[in-house]
Amino acid sequence: MKVFFRLVKLVAPQWQRMLWAILLGCLTVGSNVGLLITSAYLISKAALHPSVAELMVAIVGVRFFGIARAVFRYLERYFSHDVTFRLLSRLRVWFYQALEPLAPASLQNYRSGDLLSRIVADVEVLKNFYLRVLAPPLVAVLILMLMLIFYGQFDHSLAYVYLFFFVLAGVLLPLGVRQLGAGRGRQLVAARAEINTKLVDSIQGMTEIIAYGQRQAVEESIKQSNERLIKLQGQTAGLSALTNSLSSLFMHLALWFMLVLSIPLVTAGQINGVYLAVLALGVLSSFEAVGALPMTFHYLEESLAAGKRLFHITSNRPTVSTRETTKVTPPNFGLRFEGLSFSYDGHTYALRDINFTIPQGGRVAVVGPSGAGKSTLVNLLLRFWDYEQGAIYLGEQNIKELSTQSMSDLVAVVSQRTHLFNATIRENLLLAKPTASEEEMAAVIRRARLEDFIRELPDGYQTYIGEGGFKLSGGQRQRLAIARALLKDAPILILDEATSGLDAVTEQEVLTAIFDLMQGRTCLMITHRLTGLEKMDQILVLSAGRLVEQGSHQELLRNQGLFYEMWQLSRQTIANL
Numbered sequence: 001m002k003v004f005f006r007l008v009k010l011v012a013p014q015w016q017r018m019l020w021a022i023l024l025g026c027l028t029v030g031s032n033v034g035l036l037i038t039s040a041y042l043i044s045k046a047a048l049h050p051s052v053a054e055l056m057v058a059i060v061g062v063r064f065f066g067i068a069r070a071v072f073r074y075l076e077r078y079f080s081h082d083v084t085f086r087l088l089s090r091l092r093v094w095f096y097q098a099l100e101p102l103a104p105a106s107l108q109n110y111r112s113g114d115l116l117s118r119i120v121a122d123v124e125v126l127k128n129f130y131l132r133v134l135a136p137p138l139v140a141v142l143i144l145m146l147m148l149i150f151y152g153q154f155d156h157s158l159a160y161v162y163l164f165f166f167v168l169a170g171v172l173l174p175l176g177v178r179q180l181g182a183g184r185g186r187q188l189v190a191a192r193a194e195i196n197t198k199l200v201d202s203i204q205g206m207t208e209i210i211a212y213g214q215r216q217a218v219e220e221s222i223k224q225s226n227e228r229l230i231k232l233q234g235q236t237a238g239l240s241a242l243t244n245s246l247s248s249l250f251m252h253l254a255l256w257f258m259l260v261l262s263i264p265l266v267t268a269g270q271i272n273g274v275y276l277a278v279l280a281l282g283v284l285s286s287f288e289a290v291g292a293l294p295m296t297f298h299y300l301e302e303s304l305a306a307g308k309r310l311f312h313i314t315s316n317r318p319t320v321s322t323r324e325t326t327k328v329t330p331p332n333f334g335l336r337f338e339g340l341s342f343s344y345d346g347h348t349y350a351l352r353d354i355n356f357t358i359p360q361g362g363r364v365a366v367v368g369p370s371g372a373g374k375s376t377l378v379n380l381l382l383r384f385w386d387y388e389q390g391a392i393y394l395g396e397q398n399i400k401e402l403s404t405q406s407m408s409d410l411v412a413v414v415s416q417r418t419h420l421f422n423a424t425i426r427e428n429l430l431l432a433k434p435t436a437s438e439e440e441m442a443a444v445i446r447r448a449r450l451e452d453f454i455r456e457l458p459d460g461y462q463t464y465i466g467e468g469g470f471k472l473s474g475g476q477r478q479r480l481a482i483a484r485a486l487l488k489d490a491p492i493l494i495l496d497e498a499t500s501g502l503d504a505v506t507e508q509e510v511l512t513a514i515f516d517l518m519q520g521r522t523c524l525m526i527t528h529r530l531t532g533l534e535k536m537d538q539i540l541v542l543s544a545g546r547l548v549e550q551g552s553h554q555e556l557l558r559n560q561g562l563f564y565e566m567w568q569l570s571r572q573t574i575a576n577l
């Protein structure tokens, strides 16, 4: 019930348009009723050979309802589609806006295929919430009231018969269908999500799947999910066909009963014989309003299941709270970490009592064994996760007081995983600065040493680089990421394993571009490679979440501590190669 009201609240802002669509739905069915009963009256009356003047009102009525039915049907379709598309776009924007503050901390437990399925398939299902759950019962109730008044004018027994069959087809049949198809709506939503998740996962990991010879197993798994979905869809279609037949049966039974009751009334002279066909066709035409009701519970169940999946995500509280929403520019761009401790799970510390300072324009490298907490330091600085103990200051301003937007405006990141979009080189660059001129772009491309490469491409800046920059080499990808960071021109630069995975020559080229990028910026560089660190002002050595050593390259080598050991080891590894 809670999910139902939350869904109602979501669609509520469109209530005026929805009311119009419902009203037009009633007018369409009403016109259909009007057309058939005036036609029936006209034919019956004409059989008695009256003067044309006596038929005039009925003739005008037939024309009027004939045209009105077409016009109202058009308007009803127009308004209901308009409302549906507005609702869909609103739901998608609402879900995306709710998702954004949750990334990445609160979303790390969801698979990306699952998230995609929620934003596409589940939102799509919700269009039925208005179209097939809310609107049809309201139209049906209004038509029922109208028809009860109509039949009541002739005889109360006719109104009772009409009511009985209307309730049978519009309430009891849907309840029966609900019993028969219980859980199917939910299963359909789950089956769709499962197949979408598997498809996205296998497309993302296609190279590994082929490399590890798992193609057949994955295909089989997708096939099974697909068969399950098809089976459920088949069952739903079967149920829908059964309800259509039953609904039609009840309508014809209602028609038959109406005639059985009306004929004696006509014989007794209580009702004029010309109305006999009118009473019968009134049933046929108005039962259109019942047609959509039997599957209402199915669509309700589907909508509730989809709504629940969406609310499950949107109810997550963002891990990072921002007190300040206005843009604040700190007095300088130095960084100070003060007594910083942090744990992802509330038990094991990933960082413990970290203290260090990077003056504005200073260059600091963070090294340490795998799992030491280096990336965590960056996660906290970028406000991906919130911390409780200690503080990070950016030019004397606690970063918790800066909005996430202010923070991302001030920081440029080049990491091993920097995301490049499946777009052109130009579009990937413009992400950093949408207003950048051609000259600005050419300048950063030159500084990132990509000029020659782009010149040789037939489409130059308009070249599509594929998913994640797939069509570029590792070094080209990193240099494009550097060019983008250069274009952003942020005062703080974070480099997270920016050269890892590159061969020595490419690494050297990328490092040259990186040192160019560092000029005049406060720089924090996370690295496993111990080459080139002499150029850094300070090196921090992390181990098991603690800052165990700190100093210049020279000082750390002289101390013969953990850094010295790591350095010796890396030299031996290079020598052994």
Ligand SMILES: Nc1ncnc2c1ncn2[C@@H]1O[C@H](COP(=O)(O)OP(=O)(O)OP(=O)(O)O)[C@@H](O)[C@H]1O
Pocket (backbone or CB within 6 Å): 108, 344, 345, 350, 368, 369, 370, 371, 372, 373, 374, 375, 376, 377
């Ligand atoms: N998102 C996360 N959720 C839970 N624990 C995490 C998460 N990210 C990292 N950790 C844990 O926090 C600790 C520090 O991880 P972190 O990624 O900061 O190390 P690192 O020094 O960057 O390692 P590497 O050099 O291998 O990238 C590790 O024990 C890791 O398992």
